[in-house]
Amino acid sequence: FLRWGYGAKTCETVATAILMFIVYMQQLFVLIFAYATNTLPVARDVCTQWRMMNGQSVYLRKSGHILAWGLKHLLLVDAEQATNHLEKTTLREECNVGEDYFRMGWSDRGRLVYKHPLWVILGVVCILSMLMGPQTAMAIHTRIFLLGGRGGDDEDLVTRQEMEDFAEQDAKDQARLQTQIDAQRTEMEQLKTQQKNDMEELRKQIEALTR
Incomplete structure (x- = not known):
């Protein structure tokens, strides 16, 4: 079924479209959440890094330790000291669960959909247009200009x-x-x-x- 000409191209296109849709949706929610809370995403990223370095990760405890160890030994600057300084000064020590600079969770996504449905709908429409637009245009072009008099819709190209x-x-x-x-x-x-x-x-x- 997955050999050339029998479905491999279709499966590849569908899998890629689904993966890119998930990535773009995440970025859409990050953008809307930033506007809704008036907080740049980088501030939440700094808080996430601070929790990983200090063993306070909520979800990824083991991988957080590994990432913190990698940053500490691979970067040329003292990232841990700089992150701790930002957490105490600019971020006002509000990086934990329920505080201002905690990462966006699934409950936050639900509230964004409820409070800003128009933004979410417009974003989804734009994402689908970018992902499905070229394939749709190509299919229409094929049906209109290439099939011509080959027969009905039941006959494949x-x-x-x-x-x-x-x-x-x-x-x-x-x-x-x-x-x-x-x-x-x-x-x-x-x-x-x-x-x-x-x-x-x-x-x-x-x-x-x-x-």
Whole structure:
């Protein structure tokens, strides 16, 4: 089913579209949450990093320790000291659960949908337009300009028989190309042998003249 021409392209397109939709939806909620709370997302990121470095992660405790260790040993600056300073001064020590700079949770997403439905709907429409627009335009173009008089809607643009014929012709072309390559290789070997024989004959003639 997933071989070329029988669904692999469709599955790849659908999987990619779903993944990108999830990513874009996350960014949409981050943007709306920033506007609704008047807080830049980077402030919440700093708080998340501070909780990881100080062992106060709410969800990812083990991975938080690993990330904090990596930042501490890979960065050229003292990220832990700078993060602690920001948490105590700029962020006013409000990085824990329920405080102003805690990360956005699922409950926050629900409240955003309830309080700002128009923003969410417009964002979803824009995301779907970016993801599905090119495929939809291509499908319409194919149906209108390429199908022409081929028949009704039940007839596919490229039938299975046509795909098999194309694959068979492609195999024949590859076989013919391989035959040409083999012939050229044989010709090159013969030419090398002839050159070797000529050089040997020339060497013998030179030796005969020098005696």
